[in-house]
Amino acid sequence: xxxxxxxxxxxxxxxxxxxxxxxxxxxxxxxxxxxxxxxxxxxxxxxxxxxxxxxxxxxxxxxxxxxxxxxxxxxxxxxxxxxxxxxxxxxxxxxxxxxxxxxxxxxxxxxxxxxxxxxxxxxxxxxxxxxxxxxxxxxxxxxxxxxxxxxxxxxxxxxxxxxxxxxxxxxxxxxxxxxxxxxxxxxxxxxxxxxxxxxxxxxxxxxxxxxxxxxxxxxxxxxxxxxxxxxxxxxxxxxxxxxxxxxxxxxxxxxxxxxxxxxxxxxxxxxxxxxxxxxxxxxxxxxxxxxxxxxxx
Amino acid sequence: xxxxxxxxxxxxxxxxxxxxxxxxxxxxxxxxxxxxxxxxxxxxxxxxxxxxxxxxxxxxxxxxxxxxxxxxxxxxxxxxxxxxxxxxxxxxxxxxxxxxxxxxxxxxxxxxxxxxxxxxxxxxxxxxxxxxxxxxxxxxxxxxxxxxxxxxxxxxxxxxxxxxxxxxxxxxxxxxxxxxxxxxxxxxxxxxxxxxxxxxxxxxxxxxxxxxxxxxxxxxxxxxxxxxxxxxxxxxxxxxxxxxxxxxxxxxxxxxxxxxxxxxxxxxxxxxxxxxxxxxxxxxxxxxxxxxxxxxxxxxxxxxxxxxxxxxxxxxxxxxxxxxxxxxxxxxxxxxxxxxxxxxxxxxxxxxxxxxxxxxxxxxxxxxxxxxxxxxxxxxxxxxxxxxxxxxxxxxxxxxxxxxxxxxxxxxxxxxxxxxxxxxxxxxxxxxxxxxxxxxxxxxxxxxxxxxxxxxxxxxxxxxxxxxxxxxxxxxxxxxxxxxxxxxxxxxxxxxxxxxxxxxxxxxxxxxxxxxx
Numbered sequence: 114x115x116x117x118x119x120x121x122x123x124x125x126x127x128x129x130x131x132x133x134x135x136x137x138x139x140x141x142x143x144x145x146x147x148x149x150x151x152x153x154x155x156x157x158x159x160x161x162x163x164x165x166x167x168x169x170x171x172x173x174x175x176x177x178x179x180x181x182x183x184x185x186x187x188x189x190x191x192x193x194x195x196x197x198x199x200x201x202x203x204x205x206x207x208x209x210x211x212x213x214x215x216x217x218x219x220x221x222x223x224x225x226x227x228x229x230x231x232x233x234x235x236x237x238x239x240x241x242x243x244x245x246x247x248x249x250x251x252x253x254x255x256x257x258x259x260x261x262x263x264x265x266x267x268x269x270x271x272x273x274x275x276x277x278x279x280x281x282x283x284x285x286x287x288x289x290x291x292x293x294x295x296x297x298x299x300x301x302x303x304x305x306x307x308x309x310x311x312x313x314x315x316x317x318x319x320x321x322x323x324x325x326x327x328x329x330x331x332x333x334x335x336x337x338x339x340x341x342x343x344x345x346x347x348x349x350x351x352x353x354x355x356x357x358x359x360x361x362x363x364x365x366x367x368x369x370x371x372x373x374x375x376x377x378x379x380x381x382x383x384x385x386x387x388x389x390x391x392x393x394x395x396x397x398x399x400x401x402x403x404x405x406x407x408x409x410x
Numbered sequence: 411x412x413x414x415x416x417x418x419x420x421x422x423x424x425x426x427x428x429x430x431x432x433x434x435x436x437x438x439x440x441x442x443x444x445x446x447x448x449x450x451x452x453x454x455x456x457x458x459x460x461x462x463x464x465x466x467x468x469x470x471x472x473x474x475x476x477x478x479x480x481x482x483x484x485x486x487x488x489x490x491x492x493x494x495x496x497x498x499x500x501x502x503x504x505x506x507x508x509x510x511x512x513x514x515x516x517x518x519x520x521x522x523x524x525x526x527x528x529x530x531x532x533x534x535x536x537x538x539x540x541x542x543x544x545x546x547x548x549x550x551x552x553x554x555x556x557x558x559x560x561x562x563x564x565x566x567x568x569x570x571x572x573x574x575x576x577x578x579x580x581x582x583x584x585x586x587x588x589x590x591x592x593x594x595x596x597x598x599x600x601x602x603x604x605x606x607x608x609x610x611x612x613x614x615x616x617x618x619x620x621x622x623x624x625x626x627x628x629x630x631x632x633x634x635x636x637x638x639x640x641x642x643x644x645x646x647x648x649x650x651x652x653x654x655x656x657x658x659x660x661x662x663x664x665x666x667x668x669x670x671x672x673x674x675x676x677x678x679x680x681x682x683x684x685x686x687x688x689x690x691x692x693x694x695x696x697x698x699x700x701x702x703x704x705x706x707x708x709x710x711x712x713x714x715x716x717x718x719x720x721x722x723x724x725x726x727x728x729x730x731x732x733x734x735x736x737x738x739x740x741x742x743x744x745x746x747x748x749x750x751x752x753x754x755x756x757x758x759x760x761x762x763x764x765x766x767x768x769x770x771x772x773x774x775x776x777x778x779x780x781x782x783x784x785x786x787x788x789x790x791x792x793x794x795x796x797x798x799x800x801x802x803x804x805x806x807x808x809x810x811x812x813x814x815x816x817x818x819x820x821x822x823x824x825x826x827x828x829x830x831x832x833x834x835x836x837x838x839x840x841x842x843x844x845x846x847x848x849x850x851x852x853x854x855x856x857x858x859x860x861x862x863x864x865x866x867x868x869x870x871x872x873x874x875x876x877x878x879x880x881x882x883x884x885x886x887x888x889x890x891x892x893x894x895x896x897x898x899x900x901x902x903x904x905x906x907x908x909x910x911x912x913x914x915x916x917x918x919x920x921x922x923x924x925x926x927x
Contacts, residue, residue, distance in 0.1 A: 157758065205607070205608075207751075208604055223755060224755065225754070225755045225757065225758040226752075226754050226758055227752070228751065228752045228753075229748075229750065229752075230749075230750050230751075231747075231748075231749035231750060233464075233749055234462065234749050234750040238884070241882050241884075242882070244882060245878055248878050248882070249874065249878045249879075252874045253871060253874060256871065260867060293883070293884070293885075293886070293887050294890075296883070296887070297817060297879055297891070300878065300879050301824065301872075301879075301894070304872035304873075304874065304875030304876070305828070307871035307875075308828075308831075308868040308869075308871050311864065311868050311871060312835065312864045312868055315864040339842065340838070342838055343831075343835055343838045346784060346830075347828070347830070347831040350780060350781070350827045350828075350830045351824070351828055353773060353776040353777050353780060353827060354776070354823045354824055354828075355773075355823075355824070355827065356773075357770075357772040357776060357823065358769045358773065358820055358824075360769070360772075361772055362766060362768075362769040362820065362823075363761065363762055363765035363766070363816075365454075365762065365816055366765075366769075366816060366817070366820055369817065369820060370820065373824070
């Protein structure tokens with residue numbers, strides 16, 4: 114048996130610090146929103162000649178007067194990702210760019226992907242993304258509140274906020290792009306982290322019914338240990354799948370799988386070190402569940 | 411939990427075989443009807459264009475206000491009510507009437523059988539709201555009046571958009587309403603939407619009007635620019651003929667001038683009117699006005715009574731073809747703006763499919779190896795479950811014609827990673843039970859029973875996330891939520907039926923064996 118409970122205090126401090134740093138990062142450095150949420154134009158370009166590189170492309174684009182243009186290599190050597198932030202993207206901007214490019218670097222290129230998001234749509238997407246995340250947190254809170262007692266609900270939801278905040282904080286720190294698929298990843302993290310927490314809580318509740326003489330401090334430890342191999346095995350198989358997407362799933366899924374990898378790691382950690390110490394802090398005991406269950410009946 | 415009746419085993423086998431066949435149909439190229447279902451690939455996988463169009467309803471609103479203002483003028487004149495200063499300003503109609511007539515005016519406009527301001531019983535609201543202060547009356551479109559205008563222009567616009575897209579002939583376009591002022595156009599397989607975009611960007615309002623010399627034409631006149639943006643001419647506001655009277659339009663070659671033209675055919679009303687106007691107007695210049703610009707203004711030499719004619723202009727064959735297409739499909743009720751565009755080329759789509767399949771295979775292999783290493787025989791059972799689960803998942807997506815996107819493939823891979831969870835929960839529980847219970851069958855049985863709540867809770871939470879994602883997400887992300895949600899159900903089914911069945915066979919055979927798991 115591993116004494117997880119020995120480190121409740123120290124990890125609480127670590128987590129509080131990480132969350133605080135994440136909040137500071139999010140409020141001062143902010144997130145690197147992609148065109149989905151900021152509006153603008155994105156072009157994935159593939160060239161067939163080896164004269165073209167980031168520098169020549171930059172030269173061509175700087176002459177087009179498009180405002181802030183970001184050009185970088187994307188996956189393969191011959192692929193480039195071009196992001197244009199111009200706000201008033203007229204609908205024929207892509208044709209104009211294609212024309213200008215043909216004039217300066219010839220016809221040896223193709224647009225593999227083009228995305229053009231207007232300011233109205235991007236602000237709507239941002240709003241619905243935030244709503245979706247908040248709604249899922251609320252739905253989780255509600256579900257756990259029905260299935261468990263409020264102390265568990267609180268523990269689970271704080272663990273969730275912890276995971277989401279730290280994942281977003283990491284994205285801010287590493288300056289990784291936030292797009293629609295990252296929102297999907299965050300929602301999946303919410304589901305996954307909850308899943309992990311619920312399994313441990315389920316055991317805590319079962320043990321609470323069984324043992325009246327074990328204090329919650331040791332009881333959570335016992336429950337964590339009993340479910341530990343499951344927690345690890347599931348995390349490992351999920352991570353195996355995610356690492357495989359990250360390495361082989363192509364450039365488009367890289368951000369998504371990375372967010373998920375962070376989320377699974379933090380989700381596993383928080384199920385043990387955030388959710389459980391909160392139960393201890395709230396002095397959950399056998400009485401808690403017996404009283405609640407009596408009320409519910 | 412370990413007992414299965416014969417009937418149950420048969421039903422489980424049939425379901426499994428059914429989905430196995432359904433999912434196989436994705437990989438077979440037969441004409442067989444049974445195998446005709448296939449998973450739809452999203453635009454990000456097969457390549458194609460996604461365009462979100464927004465209808466600019468301002469001109470329609472203004473038109474409505476102008477028409478209503480005319481109606482009010484006629485009505486007040488008919489009723490012998492003196493009014494002054496009837497005008498349209500700030501999206502409302504304003505006029506002044508003597509305050510003693512206030513009640514009368516209010517009843518004209520706000521009675522339920524008002525002729526000018528129709529009442530919508532379903533919304534309990536009039537088309538216009540009336541705001542009266544002292545002697546000034548202001549009519550503003552009510553929320554429902556606005557909705558009515560928007561929906562009707564959306565209905566018309568989607569019809570025209572459909573016709574134009576069909577004329578271009580892309581394969582299986584998907585054209586849908588979004589909200590009450592947007593239209594979504596999905597064009598699979600189209601990697602350069604330039605032509606469609608330029609076709610949808612034009613309202614194509616065509617009119618034939620005389621060019622006049624004097625400003626005091628009875629109908630009024632306006633100065634319009636030619637297509638070249640330089641020359642201009644004074645054009646009468648009297649519309650001889652509009653696009654509505656067109657039966658057909660085709661690009662053509664004028665053999666005399668060797669010029670590309672658009673020849674058109676008129677309906678009966680149009681032919682009559684055109685004949686009359688051209689008889690009267692010999693020697694005059696007839697301007698052909700498209701979206702507020704003069705395409706050309708030929709001089710009428712003979713009366714045209716045949717009901718057909720030609721539009722010349724500086725056309726290339728392509729632009730003549732496009733104009734003919736626009737005229738055939740009719741005018742849009744209002745301009746459309748493209749507010750979101752996403753295009754994926756077919757080679758990127760294929761690359762994404764390949765990457766998706768490779769990562770699925772590798773992820774799958776890693777999980778399978780890990781499970782065998784961890785659980786031996788039971789790892790093998792979990793792996794068979796996983797494979798069957800994958801067939802179920804693909805089978806259900808196929809059966810319902812769901813759309814598979816790149817994030818959707820990620821959802822499948824993630825399902826593979828998470829699907830073993832239920833089996834792991836059960837196996838770990840059985841291990842615990844075996845520490846106190848020597849009888850294998852009893853230990854397995856209670857392992858299944860006791861792990862049930864945790865499994866249900868754990869899966870419901872993921873399901874909640876998937877459902878919210880489905881309703882809030884768009885396009886590719888929606889595909890992810892679908893595979894994730896379907897994956898949960900197939901996982902539960904395969905764990906509780908397939909894996910349990912296999913486990914029960916094995917346990918019953920080896921019930922005396924110690925340390926079974």
